[in-house]
Amino acid sequence: MFQIKDKQKFVTIVFIVVVLLIAGVLFLAFELQKEKDSPMQYAVARVSIDGANVEYINLTLQEDGVIDLKPKYHVPVQLQIKNHAICFHNVTCPDKICEKAGYLKKDMDMAVCMPNKTVVRVELMSKQEWEKQKH
Structure with a gap:
């Protein structure tokens, strides 16, 4: 033993x-x-043009693709979504500083296109806050 x-x-x-x-x-x-x-937290991109919030894009749920703001808002800006992140893409401003900001995905990430008066800012939202913004 x-x-x-x-x-x-x-x-x-x-x-x-x-x-x-x-x-x-x-x-x-x-x-x-x-x-x-x-509560469930969503990464949401708030798009503002000339100081007015015009789009809320749920990066957590959104599929990869390009959003063209020109047809709806008459601003020559495209936004690209890839892997739950967003960036300025194919913008017509002269120095393209906004494109150099790269992909935004974390809370409080922000990029600005000054010539086109367009701001993209990522913020965290609960499911309830997101439901309110969708409507």
């Missing part, structure tokens, strides 16, 4: 494994509870 020294090692190993299992279960329980308590 076990000798005293081997038995102590075995008991120590079993104790450590049990403690780690309990810690893992508690961690998962807290993470699941935290996820359940916090």
Whole structure:
């Protein structure tokens, strides 16, 4: 059978494994509870032209593609959405600083096209806030 020294090692190993299992279960329980308590957050791009909010684009749900603002708002600006991020694309301004801002996807990311008076700003919204903005 076990000798005293081997038995102590075995008991120590079993104790450590049990403690780690309990810690893992508690961690998962807290993470699941935290996820359940916090509302779903969407990354939403707010597009403003000349100071007025004209579009809200849910980057979390939106598929990749290009949005042309010219037909609807008479502004020669296109926005590209790729991998849940947005950027100025194919803009007609002279120095294209807005395009150099790159893709925006985090809360408070912002890019401005001064000649076309267009601003894109990303903000986090709860599901309820998003539902209000859609209408």
